[in-house]
């Protein structure tokens with residue numbers, strides 16, 4: 138299997154990464170994509186991708202972390218994402234820019250004080266999304282897109298910047314059950330990432346039934362979104378070892394054999410991130 142989105146670069150894994158990766162391999166995870174969310178976690182993701190076999194990573198600035206720039210009053214022109222992304226993109230294990238995107242969710246638990254989704258913050262999200270998308274085209278890297286409660290903003294930005302080179306090079310990771318996103322994905326050949334919530338959320342289950350198999354990839358979003366049946370016992374942290382539960386329910390929903398589902402989604406992950 139290919140866990141196309143697992144934050145093994147987050148602090149919770151810093152003391153037991155060897156064990157987490159070994160256990161995940163025992164449960165059939167062969168490839169890992171570790172997404173960066175800001176400069177620090179991007180650098181950490183690169184380090185891990187250099188150390189472990191079949192571990193790949195993305196580098197970029199997540200919309201949630203763009204808040205840092207807003208709060209520090211850093212002007213949008215000076216907000217430097219191009220520097221660290223370009224530098225880290227030199228590594229062959231860096232397969233994508235991400236995660237980037239739009240997020241209007243009002244997070245309650247966050248490291249930022251007085252987190253608010255202001256007009257200014259939304260402008261920063263849009264400008265930095267566009268800047269990072271253009272960079273992915275320049276550097277020939279894929280794109281990991283995060284979207285929460287902001288489907289319209291995302292689709293508007295994507296439509297205005299669309300380039301045929303982006304076909305099969307983007308994933309809507311942890312894709313919300315949105316008809317508009319799915320329609321766009323089908324028309325433009327964008328992959329849809331499905332997570333552990335598909336094991337307990339009927340809306341996600343109905344949504345995944347509609348996603349074409351040739352656009353489906355599976356991901357744990359570790360350490361978050363632990364799937365059932367594990368979730369009832371241990372909620373945090375989720376690990377890639379739990380990917381099998383997502384594969385199983387997807388096979389059931391798509392009415393195909395588990396081995397087939399695994400074969401197709403693994404192949405899709407390799408295509409998405411240009412791994413051969």
Ligand SMILES: [Zn+2]
Pocket residue numbers: 236283284310311
């Ligand atoms: Zn995300």
Ligand SMILES: [Zn+2]
Pocket residue numbers: 142144172236358
């Ligand atoms: Zn993520």
